[in-house]
Amino acid sequence: MVMKFRSVLDIACGIRYIYSQLDICSSLSRAILLDSEMSTKIHDIEKAYDNINEVLPLLNKPTFASAINLIKIKLSELKDIRSSVIRLKEGAILDDIELFEIKSLAIINNDISSLLSQFNTESFKIYDTTHVLNLLDPDGNRITSFYIYDSYSPELTKLRRDYKQSNYQDQDIPFEISKYEEKIREQLSSSLREHYLLIDNTMLSLALADILIAKCLQIKSLDLVVPKVSLNEKTEYRGLFNPEIESILKNEKREYQKTDISFSSQKPLLITGSNMGGKTVTLKTLALAQLLFQYGFGIPSEEAHITPVNEIYLSCGDDQDYRASLSSFAADMKRVDKMIKSLKRGRFILSLTDEPARTTNPVEGSALAESLITVLSKYRSMNVLTTHYNISNPYCTRLRVKGFENGKMNYSLVEDTGTEAPHEALLIAESLDIDSEWIELAQKELNKRN
Template sequence: MRDLKLKHAIEELEGMRYMIECLPLQAAPTRRYLMALPWLTNAGAMELEFGRCRQAIGFMEEEADLAAAITLRLHQLRDIHGTLAHIAAGNTPDDIELFELKHAWLLADDIRQLMQRSKKKVIDIPETYPVLQLLDPEATRVPTFYIYDCYDTLLAGLRQQVAVARREGRKDAEELLRDQILEREIVVRQRLGDDLHRQSQLLNSTMEALVLLDLVLAKAVLVQQMDLSLPAISRDGQTTLHQMFNPQIKALLKEKGKAFQPVSITLDSMPVLITGANMGGKSVLLKTIALVQMLAQFGFPVPALKAQISPVKQVMISSGDSQSLVLGLSSFGAEVKRLDAIIKAARKGHQVLALIDEPARTTNPDEGEALARALVELLSRLKVKSVVTTHYNGHRFKCRKMRVKGFCSELPQNLTPEAIGNFFDYTLEPDNDTLPRHDALLVASLLGLDEELIQLADQNLNNRKTEHTR
């Protein structure tokens, strides 16, 4: 398995991309760093990151002026990874690179001093003096650069001589001196490059600290903007998601003046089967569980009132709408591949969170149900932490079962399709092997499907029940 980076996660889950795009990052280098963020599986590393977030949230709230001053400076920080790599490789930087470095380090120094005034321990910015004294030898703190006279007495002398030759109109002498100056500047740059190369580690750790600071402050802003929370790390394998919501859908609903109904669920190391009507939010539920788990394991706050996360090695999603066309497989073919990957990972003993949306729904219902039931049984045997949704009859499955509550008992007359959501309860309740509810026809009828078609379907359903009783 490849090392999972954030850039892979945003390709896999649209909700993840949405969250990252909402991050109010200030500094230009942060995005590059962000894409390479690693998947955290170590509880200690996750707790360290959430501890930082907690400090940052307090910092933003209690020291808003300081935070604003830092944000302003982070915003001016440019992406100089090319320059840093060039210096780290032992190359001689040119004046433009030295300017970039000086510009960045004056900002770093400002930020470091501002951070030192804070009571919070968000991020420690390393000492800036060793680099600044090289780039700002006259300690003017002006963000401009050239090869200063004070770098080299020989250079300073040549520059004085060229000025005299120019004043006296000695063209040939002037040109000769210019060549010598250019040569000497190269020597000075080489020396400066060597001195900076010796500070490579400090250069990189300072830039990383600045980027981490930008990132953690952006997370703190997101917590406030989206009502996110910092998850606790569970060490007993149990994941509890209390009042979880999907920020992207919540924002869409808010635009229409509607509210997102939060959902709670607990997962242990066994499959949970979710049943419920169409439009009951089952797919959204799976994607939101995936989102919460991924955000937490990349060290981000999560969209839930409260969450306890048990880290896993991998989140594996199997849903009908993934890009099977790209692989040239039929939707069933693509699904088979994904399910097989989940089972293979489980057999290897990998801790995975498997989120499977309506397995085997695209094939014939007899075999489909047999396959879905077998899948749940195998997931139970292999003790895979998983959530499986289905429209097949839940009472034939052997595992923990939950059901989307669904329609309120009394529906108003002339319910419009847009208003259906208002009379629908998206919360989950334990499903104790009750008989399957037939909400599909109700939903179809509410959506305005042809009446005769609905009536015929209803008759078919009744006929089948009678056959069964016989």
């Protein structure tokens, strides 16, 4: 299953926020990014981050930073002329607008090539379009306009001079001029057709340069990190955070508590904790980090070692589907079933499942959660689940949210060897100023049961 970047933007993990914060200069570059496919091969992922690692230190040099500002101005003029390139390839005679667009592309490319030539970097692949530019700019003026220049044809030059001398009254001459001009367009199109692949590659390389610069600048502005590719099927984060939520909290003058977490393909990881303990945010942020990793972005963490996977499954929240007549429970079960089917086809996946079977009764819900862990443990995969059920399954490693301390929630994850989920609902309700009579009666009911 090929996952294009545009298809993951609606996953509720914060990736659309990251995309919105990406300072891409041209609409072509955005289109190229949106159509990019998720990388699953280690070589491709490492290559993407090698390019970022080469460019990032250069941004600290004033001369390079200044050059980047000029390059971004040039990239803002980049147009999507893929349809014109297709027409050229298929044998069409290009009109003056299309020839102008190709000339503009060549000028932008040459200007950016000149700006980058002073820096020793292989991250930007820049093609030599001098020949294309010479075809469309025979007088060497290097201005972004196009005209069937007199220098293309002595006969055309003479006709234009004669027409001018007639004070533009001889109506036979314009027809002759138009024939010569169309012949020159045909000749130019024929000559350019030999270079259609160069033109197409130039357009793509400039878009990729735009995307690379934007990703590097975003790493600096959002305090992201370049990850390491994990080769032992163990994913580890130190100081993991969700930039969108961090931004919201910052506006409210509150601080985001970062998370340390690790898990592997050896056993599913089970996170327990009460509601409002940040378990769902952790799963969504793990999904965000994995997606960013496999699309070559910076990672919201202080340090990250990440395992590439074939597919990513995030199951969070109330997905009741009225159009499909599915209840919350049914939607939850169908989504998890889809993930299991992928596992059984031999796909190496990351599954992030928030409180499986949480919307049914606790007896059957806990049985479904226990058995899901058993199923997942049988297959090579990366799995993180959360629950507030009491789970005794031995086929998983366990972390729990540290919990309520001194009147506030501590979202740190600590190792857990117990099988009971924390009992903190009443404490949290009390901290929210929920009706005291209700809370007191609930506490008495708990005391009776115990």
